[in-house]
Amino acid sequence: MNFERWFLIGFIIICIFALWxxxxxxxxxxxxxxxxxxxxxxxPAGLFTVExxxxxxxxxxxxxxxxxxxxxFSFEFFFFPVVAIFFSLYFPRxxxxxxxxxxxVGISVFFTxxxxxxxxxxxxxxxxxxxWYWTFITVNIALxxxxxxxxxxKKGLKQVQMNEK
Numbered sequence: 001m002n003f004e005r006w007f008l009i010g011f012i013i014i015c016i017f018a019l020w021x022x023x024x025x026x027x028x029x030x031x032x033x034x035x036x037x038x039x040x041x042x043x044p045a046g047l048f049t050v051e052x053x054x055x056x057x058x059x060x061x062x063x064x065x066x067x068x069x070x071x072x073f074s075f076e077f078f079f080f081p082v083v084a085i086f087f088s089l090y091f092p093r094x095x096x097x098x099x100x101x102x103x104x105v106g107i108s109v110f111f112t113x114x115x116x117x118x119x120x121x122x123x124x125x126x127x128x129x130x131x132w133y134w135t136f137i138t139v140n141i142a143l144x145x146x147x148x149x150x151x152x153x154k155k156g157l158k159q160v161q162m163n164e165k
Contacts, residue, residue, distance in 0.1 A: 037150070
């Protein structure tokens with residue numbers, strides 16, 4: 001197994017540990033909603049960019065899947081949704097608008113920087129007709145859509161107290 005696959009395995013383990021450690025038990029349902037909804041956004045967007053030849057993912061964790069789905073399973077179905085979970089669960093909703101903009105920019109810069117470093121130093125991502133600023137823009141849009149859907153989902157929920165015996 002090459003370095004890239006070991007990197008993906010290590011990063012998956014780190015993400016699972018972070019979810020287990022930093023998501024409170026009472027927020028697990030919210031985390032699942034965020035995780036699954038972002039996949040609804042990233043799957044068609046990832047297929048679109050790959051099929052148009054803008055970006056490639058030469059090394060996959062599951063290489064046989066690359067023959068029929070050339071988007072990145074690891075990035076679009078796991079890593080980015082994990083980032084979106086933390087983004088929305090720790091969102092500074094009651095803060096000043098400037099703090100909120102800095103929060104968006106900070107998370108987007110974090111994710112974009114990781115992708116740029118992976119593109120430059122590994123065989124995990126290859127930009128063809130893509131640039132870092134497209135990642136930055138699309139990450140912001142996806143996070144906004146995902147958080148908006150999360151707020152909509154939370155609006156309809158009512159807290160129920162359970163009597164424990």
